[in-house]
Amino acid sequence: MQSLKEFLDQKVEQYNRPDFITLDPISIPHRFSKKEDIEISGFFAAILAWGQRKTIINKCLELFKMMDDAPHDFMMHHREEDLKPFLNFKHRTFNDIDTLYFIHFLSWFYKTHNSLEEAFTLGQNGQLDAMEGILISFQELFFSLPDSPLRTRKHIATPARKAACKRINMYLRWMVRDDKKGVDFGLWKKISPSQLICPCDLHVDRVGRKLGLISRKQTDWLTALELTEKLREFDASDPVKYDFALFGLGVEEKF
Template sequence: MRDLKGFLDQKVEEYNQPGFIELDPVSIPHRFSEKQDIEISGFFAAVLAWGQRKTIINKCLELFERMDHAPHDFLLRHQEQDLKAFLNFKHRTFTATDTLYFLDRLSRFYREYDSLEEAFLPKATTEIGMETRLIHFHERFFDDPDAPQRTRKHIATPARKSACKRLNMYLRWMVRQDDKGVDFGLWRQIKPRELICPCDLHVDRVARKLGLITRKQTDWITALELTDKLREFDPDDPVKYDFALFGLGVEEKF
């Protein structure tokens, strides 16, 4: 296990570098400098992260071009007629119906709060785990009784046993704090030690080959199993190993 930790630590150093950014969806929020713009663009980039990375990036650029590359300002100031620009936006199964709901929900949220982090902070007096945070976020995002049923599938929740890979990736971007320049570390009320490793196809495959996952299916319990293993290597920042597992899978075809 010590040899495995050393190997993965080496790969973290190799891939947790600015060179990682250009070809990854994290490049989208890196195009912005204002906190809210980073949050909003990162959220959409994570939600739309299906398929080839190049396609994901291009679709995100297309989406933000329709917001004049100022998403926070657009959410706060747009007029009804401005929404017509999104009626033909589509990425895989994410359609105009979903886009318009997301824009409306985020608009209402940012008129009340300064940061999207607030949506992941249930009011509770006891210590909150990530499972509770993600379930709370899903419930809050769809607290509108008129929310389209079809749109709910685009925000995963542990309540449906999902591994929540896109949300966990987004939270990594917003929460992890280091000096490497990839993740942003904008949010401080959620701690890096709470994060759950995103179990995408590449991470899942490499983690199984390395013996970090034994569960047959890939679901929320699998994500917890992997993260618990990674906490043995670094209890304060287990999800930094996402860089190693993803890099091994995508770049090295491990």
């Protein structure tokens, strides 16, 4: 077990570096310096992180160009006619209906709150296992506005439907982890890195199984919890740092 920890610690050091930002969706929020712009662009980038990374990045660039590369200002001040370009936006199954509802929610939320962090603290109870409640509460809040489209619900995963919640967990890693390495932002302080759940994507899942960190047959919320529990044995205060190692091994080294 110790040798596996040492191996993964070495891989974290190798991949948790700004050099690897360019090819990753996290490069999108790194284009901004204003906190609210980082939150909004990061949220979209995480939700759209589906398919080839180059395509994801290009789609995000296209989306924020429609907001004059000032997403928070757009949320606060756009007019009805400013929404027309978004009728042509599409990435995989994320279409104009979804885009417009995301804008609608974010506009509504930022008009009464300073940070999207507040939307993720409704289920926070300070316990190590708080993330399930945090994510369920966030999804309920996100679709609490009148006329929220039923079809859009598939884009915000929730443990209530047993989903692994890969994209939201990835977004929270970006916003919460604060190791001063220049990759994750560490903007949010009301969630502890110890509470984070490892984003269980295809590559992480495959490598996790090869290393014996996952035994569950399917990939769902319980799988993400199982993986994170194993990673807590290596670092209880920051288990999700090993996402860098598992993802790097899967994508860069085809482990």
